[in-house]
Amino acid sequence: MKLIFAFVIVIVSFNIASSQELMILKSSGKVIIGDTSQISTPGPYNLYVQNGMMTEKVKVAVKSAADWSDDSFDKTPALNDVKASIDSKSHLVNMPSAEQLVKEGYELQAMDAKILEQVEWLWQHTIKLSEENKELKAELEDIKKQLAKKN
Numbered sequence: 001m002k003l004i005f006a007f008v009i010v011i012v013s014f015n016i017a018s019s020q021e022l023m024i025l026k027s028s029g030k031v032i033i034g035d036t037s038q039i040s041t042p043g044p045y046n047l048y049v050q051n052g053m054m055t056e057k058v059k060v061a062v063k064s065a066a067d068w069s070d071d072s073f074d075k076t077p078a079l080n081d082v083k084a085s086i087d088s089k090s091h092l093v094n095m096p097s098a099e100q101l102v103k104e105g106y107e108l109q110a111m112d113a114k115i116l117e118q119v120e121w122l123w124q125h126t127i128k129l130s131e132e133n134k135e136l137k138a139e140l141e142d143i144k145k146q147l148a149k150k151n
Helices: 002-012 072-074 077-090 098-104 106-151
Strands: 023-025 031-033 047-049
Touching: none
Parallel strands: 031 047
Antiparallel strands: 023 031
């Protein structure tokens, strides 16, 4: 087993002609792919891929239902609060700013939950507007009938 691990280390931490490491497995278990002289794995993260990565599939684990947005229907913001957030902060309620995203990045699970929360709020507002629209149409029909009776 030690031989296989040593072989992996040799393959992972190889040098090219210019002596530039392109991939390294650190003793801490962290893996860096790219120009290792310019990057490191920030914080608790174990993998850093310079210039991104491409894959056909990513699965994000959700540890508990508390990490998801099922309770977003209980705290749907009023549209005037959403407008105020957009006017003052240039982004939606409960969403990070562009500056924050550039500085800190974001975690897929947390952002997925925030985006789903926004979609749920949109559906709630759409349903409410649809109900109001039905009521207004009914009122309009009543007014038309009353006017037709008077004429």
